[in-house]
Amino acid sequence: MKFLRNLLASIFGTLIALGIIFMLFILIASAITESEKITVKKNSVLEIRLNTKIKDYAPKSDDPFENIFGLSDAKMGLNEIVNAIENAKSDTNIKGISLYMLGINGGIAQTQAIRNVLLDFKESGKFINAYADFYDQKTYYLSSVADSVFVNPFGGVDFKGLSSEVLYFKDIEDKTGVKMEVIRHGKYKSAVEPFLYNKMSDNNREQITSFLKSIWNQMLVDISKSRNKTIDELNNVADNLLARNSSLAIENAMVDGKIYLDEYTDKLKLAIGISTDDNLNKITLQDYISTGKGRLRSSASNKIAVIYAQGEILYGEGDENYIGQDLIINALRKASDDKNVKAIVLRVNSPGGSALASELIWREMELANNKLPIVVSMGNVAASGGYYIACNADRIFAEPTTITGSIGVFGMIPNIHKLSDNIGINAEQVSTNTGANYSVFEPMTDAFRAVTTEGVEQVYTTFLERVAKGRGMLVKEVDSVAQGRVWSGIEALENGLVDELGNLDDAVLYAAELAEVTDYKVRNYPNYKFDFEDKFNSFPFMKSKEKILIEELGEEYYNMYQSLKQLSKVKGIQARLPFVLNIK
Structure with missing residues (x-):
């Protein structure tokens, strides 16, 4: 018993000593930080x-x-x-x-x-x-x-000039026996195209060419004004x-x-x-x-809430890197319940993702809009599910170079039936009922394909209805610019998917006008939680996983890894940008 008491006393003593050392370290680090306070010198x-x-x-x-x-x-x-x-x-x-x-x-x-x-x-x-x-x-x-x-x-x-490259996997699927079973709606919905063909379809080439030219022309207009050169001269420089x-x-x-x-x-x-x-x-x-x-200070009591929705849309809580319905819904509720918030601006920078999460955010946008004006500002990309959550705002702003639209949906499921046959694996199923089931080891049955197709069509129809209601258009009018097609901000303005070209400041100013306030300050949402366990999971090297992977793989291969990682999280029917877009 005495030995046990001594052992416990030693353990507690060690923990207390470590705690004291750790706190001293914190105080020293804080003191160093204070002593190195940065000031802006004259000239x-x-x-x-x-x-x-x-x-x-x-x-x-x-x-x-x-x-x-x-x-x-x-x-x-x-x-x-x-x-x-x-x-x-x-x-x-x-x-x-x-x-x-x-x-x-x-x-x-x-x-x-x-x-x-x-x-x-x-x-x-x-x-x-x-x-x-x-x-x-x-x-x-x-x-x-x-x-x-x-x-x-x-x-x-x-x-x-601008270019974009898309990789196609149909031949390697045939060679390995690992394939993706695909169901989609939208002739331009080409997220799944690489798994269906071994080359780019005419529809996909048409849409990529269109929005690349639109973005390039905008860049040329801006450069020509600053450098006092004509657009023809700039294109000649690019061509040669x-x-x-x-x-x-x-x-x-x-x-x-x-x-x-x-x-x-x-x-x-x-x-x-x-x-x-x-x-x-x-x-x-x-x-x-x-x-x-980095802040614009104001003593005004009135607020315009800016809610940032950035990253892919995944069903769940959400964080700084991806959009989950919980995080955005909570932000919308906090903003709309704050008596000092007079309007909301939703800043969207997302290629889309989960159709269910997008629908839940859309619904909360409707509820918040019953209380306050809502304006949307689109960033680099606000496509597919990213457009879904934006379509019912009072007004939508996009940058000329924004990628948006992509109103379409798809379902995609891996299948290794051919591979399993080749290497001698046979899967047998036993079920209590006759409903359509799916196994990655068996070809997709007609019954399962029919059920999944029904789900895709239902989501697509709902998507069209949401856009039609939000944009004041007929469903057939939306369908004519939908079909999964991607547009630049300039093109989206021309076909009625956005209301105005402008940046986040323009959207905030318009929201203030709708709220009839002139003296206000901006309040940013959401508040991201600090996950102690997640941050320290790379201990003792004290580096985030991202830093370690970038160091090991390099930036280019890390981005490929991220794409594969996100693909592994895809569940359910998707309203997502047609491809991993890397314009260069």
């Missing part, structure tokens, strides 16, 4: 790098462990980026902006939103300069807004790769000079009126945001 240049992952909404956790141990994945919120640039416009300590391009880890619509706020920044009379060792098309699109665009002498501009090196880029007026980084730094010094021998005060965008400049 500073705001340096913008966008190679960190950009999300529409990326709030910092209130949990101290996450910030101290670096457990969260590196990310920036588009809302904070836009607010910071707006604040810099009137900040007397900021003399200009330097776009130091190392790639943009965000979508084209997000890039366009940042570009637009930079255009507004220029109205202050402050300068914007841009530099890169090499420009890809997205970084050049953003950088073209600058007063002067510089490139490394050994660099160039990869300006060649006339900016592929620094000399050609200068000759064709795509950049203003080829210099090294140290020479570019000297130009920044001269731009703010100091000698090249003086030190240049630079503050990064992330540091500028950390000083509180």
Whole structure:
């Protein structure tokens, strides 16, 4: 008994000592953080790098462990980026902006939103300069807004037009005996096309060509205004790769000079009126945001709620990376029950997913709209289920480069009957009833296919009805622009799927008009919970799973892994963007 008491005392003593050491560590880390408080010095240049992952909404956790141990994945919120640039416009300590391009880890619509706020920044009379060792098309699109665009002498501009690639798996299915059983509605609903054919269908090629051209034309319009070049001249540069090196880029007026980084730094010094021998005060965008400049402050009591729905739609709770009906429904209820909230803006950045979760969110949108005006703002993508949850708003805003539409549904189930036969596996089933059942080891029966087809058709019909009601259209009118077809924001405006081209700020302003308020502040939703167990599951290396996988696989293969992982979670009938879209 004495031994047991001593053992327990030792264990408790050790735990208490570890707890005290841990708390001391927290206090020391907090003290270090306080001592390194960032300030904006006079005559500073705001340096913008966008190679960190950009999300529409990326709030910092209130949990101290996450910030101290670096457990969260590196990310920036588009809302904070836009607010910071707006604040810099009137900040007397900021003399200009330097776009130091190392790639943009965000979508084209997000890039366009940042570009637009930079255009507004220029109205202050402050300068914007841009530099890169090499420009890809997205970084050049953003950088073209600058007063002067510089490139490394050994660099160039990869300006060649937009393209998109889709992989097809029909031949490998035939060879391995592993296939996907597919049921869909929508001749353009090509999410499942790679499992049915070994090449792109005419319908799919038509829709991809259409929205790529629409997005490209919008980029050309913006670049032509900033660089004082005609659209024909820009297309000629793209067709003949006339900016592929620094000399050609200068000759064709795509950049203003080829210099090294140290020479570019000297130009920044001269731009703010100091000698090249003086030190240049630079503050990064992330540091500028950390000083509180990522928020627009207001003492108003009235609020416009902005609810961010970002990621694929999966049935369940939801978090920062995917949309679950629970998270969005709770946010809608909190906003609509708050007496100070006068209107709601739903910011959608989603390719869709679960039709059931989309329907549940749609229903809550209806209920919230009985209390408050609701406006939708579309980001990079608001397609299929992402459009489903948006269609009943009072007004829908899309960026010109938004990918939207894709009103269609499909069901997809794996089948390994041929493989199991080839390797000698026989599956026998015993059932108490005669209802249609399915086994991955047996061919799909006609009865099961009929039942599943009925479900797909029912969801598609409901989808059309939801859109028709929300958009004030006839069902047949919706069907004519549906069939799973994907549209750009500009095309969606033309066919009545959105009401206006504009960004999130435009949507917020319109929501305020509907609510008849002029003095208000924005309240962001939802509040993401800190999952202690999930964050520490990579202990003791203190890294998130994403960081580890990116380090091991590289960014490209990590994205492929994510696509396969999401595919494994697909359950039930889907209202989802037709394919994994990677425009480059």
